[in-house]
Amino acid sequence: MLDKEVVQKIILQSLRNLNDERDLGEQIAVSLGTRLFGIDADLDSLSLVSLIVDVEDAISNQAGLVISLTDDRAMSQINSPFNDVKALTEYIQLLLSEPV
Amino acid sequence: MNPALEIYYEKVVLITGSRRGVGRLIAEYILHNGGKVIGFARGEATINHPNYKHYQLDIGSSSSVLECFAELKKSTDRLHILINNAAVLTSQYAMIMPPASAQAMFNTNLMGAFLVSREASKLMRKARWGRIINIGSMAVSLEPIGDSVYAATKAGLAKLANVMAKELAPVNITCNTLSITAIKTDMLAQLPQNKISSVIAGLPIPRYAEPDDIFNIIDFLSSVRSSYITAQTIYMGGVN
Numbered sequence: 001m002l003d004k005e006v007v008q009k010i011i012l013q014s015l016r017n018l019n020d021e022r023d024l025g026e027q028i029a030v031s032l033g034t035r036l037f038g039i040d041a042d043l044d045s046l047s048l049v050s051l052i053v054d055v056e057d058a059i060s061n062q063a064g065l066v067i068s069l070t071d072d073r074a075m076s077q078i079n080s081p082f083n084d085v086k087a088l089t090e091y092i093q094l095l096l097s098e099p100v
Numbered sequence: 101m102n103p104a105l106e107i108y109y110e111k112v113v114l115i116t117g118s119r120r121g122v123g124r125l126i127a128e129y130i131l132h133n134g135g136k137v138i139g140f141a142r143g144e145a146t147i148n149h150p151n152y153k154h155y156q157l158d159i160g161s162s163s164s165v166l167e168c169f170a171e172l173k174k175s176t177d178r179l180h181i182l183i184n185n186a187a188v189l190t191s192q193y194a195m196i197m198p199p200a201s202a203q204a205m206f207n208t209n210l211m212g213a214f215l216v217s218r219e220a221s222k223l224m225r226k227a228r229w230g231r232i233i234n235i236g237s238m239a240v241s242l243e244p245i246g247d248s249v250y251a252a253t254k255a256g257l258a259k260l261a262n263v264m265a266k267e268l269a270p271v272n273i274t275c276n277t278l279s280i281t282a283i284k285t286d287m288l289a290q291l292p293q294n295k296i297s298s299v300i301a302g303l304p305i306p307r308y309a310e311p312d313d314i315f316n317i318i319d320f321l322s323s324v325r326s327s328y329i330t331a332q333t334i335y336m337g338g339v340n
Binding site for chain 1: 228267270
């Protein structure tokens with residue numbers, strides 16, 4: 001299983017990749033506290049979708065199994081796993097800890 | 101230079117339903133014009149070409165599509181054009197349409213196209229370029245008796261393209277629908293001849309579609325020059 005630091009690194013790198021596609025004036029402040037979703041989010045909707053796709057891909061490659069971050073379960077969590085990098089890291093670790 | 105060669109040379113094109121009918125015709129045309137074709141179909145490959153790679157799957161199954169794309173990504177991270185062609189047709193009065201046949205049409209014609217488009221657009225996004233072309237049907241406009249579910253799935257397919265066109269425009273992926281008229285294929289052979297003749301007689305250009313009629317529009321929608329053409333449905337033969 002991937003440890004917390006590896007998962008965080010993947011998410012942060014995916015955020016940096018998004019910045020590569022954005023203009024200088026639209027750069028996202030990349031940190032563990034970056035708000036991914038919600039009214040005060042640092043990301044617009046397409047950027048969040050792109051992030052999810054990139055993170056799913058990178059996690060699947062590194063862990064050797066396909067994970068889905070957008071199934072019904074993720075969408076129905078009381079505390080959204082997309083609130084910030086920390087919450088997303090915890091959710092991914094939860095998914096990775098479960099039997100395939 | 102042959103204009104089609106300019107469009108497809110070294111391009112990677114995924115075609116669903118590539119074993120026969122319109123899908124096979126398009127696959128062979130693109131292979132002939134220098135493209136690399138990935139074929140998705142339920143059955144075994146019917147095309148033998150060094151630039152053709154076949155995957156056997158049910159596109160209506162989410163897990164099968166995900167597994168296939170995971171396999172596909174081992175050999176390429178490029179996908180330029182997707183042609184959602186796979187379709188099944190049962191023509192029957194709605195009152196006696198078997199629910200399983202209706203479900204099969206929804207699964208392949210609509211859900212399958214969604215699942216494949218979903219994964220394909222992730223690959224296209226990385227290159228910030230792509231073309232998604234859905235093969236629709238004149239049945240959406242003509243609404244022939246017996247085609248209630250088939251026409252509904254094809255109408256849904258066009259809407260799928262239109263909404264995805266908005267979502268994917270920022271990454272330069274266009275999504276369009278080519279609504280074809282009757283062309284002599286296995287699928288058409290399932291329908292009563294008098295029904296087909298009557299539909300064709302009612303078309304502004306009363307003849308069967310020829311393969312080149314289809315290739316012409318596929319070329320147009322696939323072209324680099326068509327970057328400003330998205331969320332459109334193009335009918336053939338004067339249907340509108």
